[in-house]
Each structure stands twice: as C-alpha cells, then as structure tokens.
Amino acid sequence: MGRKKKPEVSEKQLLTSLKTLAEDNEDIVKSGIDFNDAFLLAFLRGRKYNLNVAYETIQKYVHVRKRKYVEFFSQLTPESLMYMYDMPRFMAILKHRDPTTGCLVGVLRPNRVEIGALLRKPFEDVLACCTLAADELIYVDDAIKNGLILVASGEGFGMTHFREISPNRIKTALDIMFHAYPFKVKQVHVVQCSAFVNTTIKIVMPFIPRKIRKRMIIHNTLETFHEFFEPNVIPSWLGGNRREEEDWEVYDYYFDRAALDHTEYYETLAKKLAEGID
Template sequence: MGQKKKNAVPQEELLKSLMVLVEDDADIIKSGIDINDEFLLSFLIGRKYNLATAYETIQKYVDVRRRKYVKFFSQLSPMTLLYMYDFPRFMGLLKYRDPITGCMVFVFRSPPDSNTTWITIEDITTALALALDELIYVDTAVNNGLILVASGEGFGFSRMRDFTPARIKILIDICYNAYPFNIKQFHLVQCSSLFNATVKICKPFLPRKLRNRIVVHNTIESFHDVVPPNVTPSWAGGTGSAEKDWEVFDYTLERATLDRTEYHEKLAKRLAEGMT
C-alpha cells in the first residue's frame, strides 16, 4: 500500500513500532487473527499514521471478536451467507469510483418485509464484517475512504422494529469502530416517511463524525448528482432494469471472502473453543 502523505516519522519506522506493540500484546497474538505487515499498514494509513490510534483500533478489532461479540464471530463462515450474494442483491460494492475522491461506493438496502424470516440484521452485519475484512487489503479503500449509500426502497414496519438500540450498537461496534476506514459520505435515498422516522431514531446512536456526514436526498435527482444513474442498481434509483443490476457490481470482495473461507472458519473455531 502506498503512502498518501509525507509523515514526520517514516512509514517503515511506524510500521515497526506498531508491530512491536502488537507482538507485546498477548490478547492480539492469541486471537488467531492473521497479523501481517499489510494488515498493520492499513490501520496506520486509515488512522492517518497516528501510532496510538492505529494500535487502539486494532485492539478494538480483536476485542469485538474475542470478548464483546465472541458468540457472533465464533459462528462466522462465508459459506453460511452464499444466498446473500444472489439476486436481488441487498448490498454490494459498485464498479463505480468517485472521480474526485477516488472513493469506493458501497450500497445497501434493507430486505423487504416479505424476506424478514430469512434475512436478518445479524446476517447483514456478518456480510458487512466479511466485506470489510477484505477491504483492509484494498489500497483504494484504505487510502481514499468509502462512500456509503443506503436505500429505503422496500423498507417496512418489520424492518423498522429490527433497528433496536442494542442492534445499532453492535453494528457500530463491529463495522465502524473496529476498522480503519474513513467514511467520507453517507447518502440516504428512496426515503419514505417510515425510513426517515427510523433514521431519526438511529441517528443519536451514531458517532458524531458519521452523523455529520449523512446526506438525505429528498429527490432521486440530487442523488444522481453524486452517483450517476447508469452505474447504480435499480433499487437505488438506477436507470437500468432489475435484470441488469448484476452489471453495476464489483464482485472482488465476494471472491476474496470465499477464497479465505478456511481462514474464517479456523478463526471461528478457535473463538468457539475459547468460550468453553
């Protein structure tokens, strides 16, 4: 991964210092997580070469797996989520990159109420965590940051009840606090009154920095000023048909996740053994 800006301390020295901190931390070493130079460098870059903050974020990454949500991660396997990659998709990385910032664009929606029984908030959280694990090794994501897009299309009362304070806290702890990515923008589209009400309920529980980057689009045209309609799935206001939605997605993360199934399952087994 390349160095984005010049630092007072050379990148190589910061990396060595972070490795020393990690190697002296028994909790991290015993976690079974693959701690390599590329992994550590992602946290350094994402935390703007602040050694203390990078180390603290790695500790959070380990803590949510070994303690806070060990039951969740001890059951994690990409193979249990294969259906999440089928169409119609509920989340995914777009092929499109923001031309100004170079940010990768990640879109997601809540599955319609009719799918409540087989796609849960926990499933979505798992899929996000697996995707973020792979983004750690993607230069563009670490250096440039991410743009998130959430669509309210298909959002119903059953989904609204899913967004409890406890679940929001879990989602933030796992997918925001424990990773080094900078969320540059968070766009909300297809905003029905029910979706807007849920956003208002959730907003106080979000980190202040993330709250300040939320943009609510009252018209689809204003969203198209950010992400062109020809590169957006139909359920987020794209101009293509639902049958052609597959053309707008980048499948790199899914392939990488499935390629590392053995690693994820070994890690889950190790966490499960630690619970007994």
Template sequence: MDQEKLLKEIKVFLDKGYDYEDTLKRMSFGQKEVMQLKERLDKLPNVPNVQEKLCLQYLNGTNGDVDEAEKRIQKYYEIKTSSPELFWNRDPDSEELQLTFKIQRIAALPITPDKSFVFIQRTVDPNTQIFNFDTVFKTFMMIAEYNMLIHGPQDGSILISDWNGTKFGHIFQPRISSIRKGLDFIQHASPLKTKAVHILNSSHLFQVLFSIIKPFMKKELADVIHIHTADMDYNEFFEKHVPRHCMPSDYGGDLPSLDELHAKNIETLRTMKEYYRLEELHFKSGIEKSSI
C-alpha cells in the first residue's frame, strides 16, 4: 500500500477521536510548535510520516518542549519497531490475544476529575503455564492507545494492578528483555506521564518482582508506586487516589464489575482491528524509509 493511501486510511480512525482544533486551544502551546515538531520528524530517516495528533499528544506530555517531544517520539518509533513481540500482531481475534483476554482482566476506567487516565489489570487464571507477559503488555498498550486516540491529551495516567490472582510462577515467566523494553517505553517513549501505580492485594510476591525490575526503573517511577494490602481501606483509597465513581463494583466502586468492563473493552478493541493492521504497516514504512 502506498504511503498516501495508508495515511488516508489511518486518518479515518484518527478522525473518530477528539477534536484537534478544540483541544489545541486548551494547550499552553500552539500550532506553531506542532508544525515545528512535525517538520523535524519528517526529516528523520527512521520515522514515518507523523500525524499532527501524535505531535500534540507528545507536546502535551512535555509541556510544549519541542526538543524533548522529538526525543520521545524518536524513542517511540525505535522501541515499537524493534519490539514486535510487544507492539505488533495486534489482531484482537488472534488466538494469542484471545487467550490473554481469557486469563486477564484489563480495562480503561473513566478519566478522573484531575484529568488522569485510569487503567486496571487483574490475573484471573492461576495457571502460570499459559501466562504471557508480552501479550498482557500488548493488550494494555492497545487499550491505552485507544483511549488516547478517543479522548485526547490528559495530564497523565494511573495504573491499578490487582495481585489477588498472582502466583509465584507469574513473576518469573516474563523475559528480562521484555520487562526492560516495557519499562523503557513507559518511561522514555510514552506520551503519557505515569502519575501513580497502585498495587492492590499485595504480598511478598510483589517485593520479589520489584527487586527484579527496580534496576530498570527511574526514581520518578519508583516513587509513585503505592502498595496496598488486602485489608486496605477503600474509602480512604477513593478519597486520596481514585474516586469511587471511577472504580468497578468489585472494589466498592460505582461502575459495573471488572468482568463487564473488560468484556466491553475487548469489544471496543475489535472495532479497531483494521486500525492496528494499518498502524503496523505505518511502522514498517519507517523501517523501509531508513533502509533507503
């Protein structure tokens, strides 16, 4: 597929999301910075044609700093093209992802009043032999990117991970290379600032995992990890961290159950099946561009 046609087809999906012009008016920067960033990126050999909406997301995440946004977008394309196990083959109907949907619950929750995306994850199948960190991370990023596409720039993101179903085998299944790449992407390539990570129903298992992954973490990320035990006070959690109206009923929140939210999120991903296929072609065009 030629580049012009590919970009037009991708734009069909991008246009379903937030209004670019209205969002730009709320930013501390303007179209000048967006075009300045885009013009720089268009000259780079390993970056395919970048949409203005992506530039807007990164400038929002860097408070309008064009230099920093350029670095992060370059890193974005670098990691995505070199880590197909985490970012490619994103067909929601594939056998690989269907299995992940069965053993995990992953969902986007409502945006908080302080403009934060909220994502929640829980393992529901105790069989560690079928757990696959790569596809869990892939699914999480699919849901996160869909919400960025639809809702536009926010002030950051909150990740909630429920460890109630986590077993010893789960924490030793991921390859160190995958953990390193995933953390590298979140810390250096994502347009979203991680405002908080909440570990629910934590046990000594999380401490074991944390000792493994801490060498790959920046202090800024390690400092926003909050550990909660099974006897936590959810009323305090709602007051200090995530409002009750943004949490599933399983946790005392006002939303439907996590099972219901998960199912709804998966159906949403299926509507984006063609977008994920086109996006992969877009990334591969950047590889071809750099090899010319």
C-alpha cells in the first residue's frame, strides 16, 4: 500500500491553518467551490501534509476554474454530458485496486463512435467527463493516500482522434488534471500502440511533467501489459478474459453516480462562473 507520511503538526492543526488561509483568500471564498473539511483534508493528505504546497494546489484548482479556463468550467455540468454515458465506454475506474500499491486504476480508450459526427466538442467533452470523475475522486481516501494508475489504450485511435490533439489542448488537460488536483500518478501504461499513437506520444511527451514521463510504460503487446494486470480484472478491449457485453462487471460506477448526484452543485457553480465572464 502507499506510504502515508505522518505530519509533524497534528492533522487537525494543519486543517485549521489551511482553512484560515482559504478563508483569507478572497478569490477562493468567492469561487463558489465547496471548501468543506473533507475537501481540504484531501489536499493536505495528497500533498504529504505540506501546508504551503496544499494551499498552492488549491489556488491552482481555483485559478483554472475561475480564470484560466473559465469558459470550459462555466459549461461543466453532468446533465450536459449525459449523452456520452450512452456511448461505448471510453473512460472508467476499475473495481480492481493494484494489489501492491493499493492504487485506483483509471482506463481510457478512443471512442469507437465517429467522434466528429456525434460529439459536440470531442476533446473538451472527454476532458469534462474526466474532470467530473476527478472531482469525485477527491473524496475517495484510497485515491488520495495511494495514488492513481492510468491506462490508455490506442485501440481504434485514428486520424479523427489525432486531429483533436493540439499543443493548446494538451496544455489545458495537463493544467487541469495534473497540476490542480492532489493526486499522485504512480504509473501510466500505454497499450496497443499504432503509428498514430506513437506519433501522438512524441507530440505530447515534451508537455508531460518529468516525473510522469519517468513513470510511463509503453506496451507493444498485451502480453507485457498482462504482467501488471491479470485478464480477469480488466475489460475485453484490454485483453480481459470476458465477452465485451460483460465488461460492465469490472467497472466501478460509483463515480458516474456521484457526479450525477451532485448535479445541482455543478450547475450552481457553472452558473456562478458564467456570471463572472466579461
């Protein structure tokens, strides 16, 4: 399991200090984001009880929403993305936890539907779904304490998907997903690599933080991937030993339900952000 660093100052004292910093920051107070104790604790624990780093990460969390990408977040609601949950599964958290580290495992693959035809804003809508899932992961102790393992499949990745990749979009995704959340990414597995995937990796690699690059594992075959994940815990499209219609058995649907349960909060937050756009 992930090692938990014990704070030199008590967790309760650090939480009080972080709460004071947040309450003294007008930008944070007026953001509309619910900075409850569980939320603040996640940033403390995820940043190994470094008060300053936890506070800086919260500031980034607010900044990307309120200023840097306010147009994106002012439209971010579960209701607006309902149509995507009816499409073939492109993103999920597995029920399986890595037995060595206790990490949660997130899987991502290119959508098998012709994305230009059915998705309104292909890259942005996929990023929006990932962001909603990350917001709910903040409240999952395993995700904060042990970290995440990400698995990206290149199956079906083609020119339509490749055209969605641009330096600005890559930077947006990294700013939001890697810099503004308290999670540690312990491994990134890329499997089923085609020529398009390899080209995309070369484009994306310079933008990825050095720590993450060192933790990336490229699999040319599923056999090497299965050295890390047994076929009985992964979906069929990753070489799992089940039929495609049975893939639902390996997915953890908590995060979909949690985001939908908090629809009112996300709608209120999006409205508040929209009102602040000049």
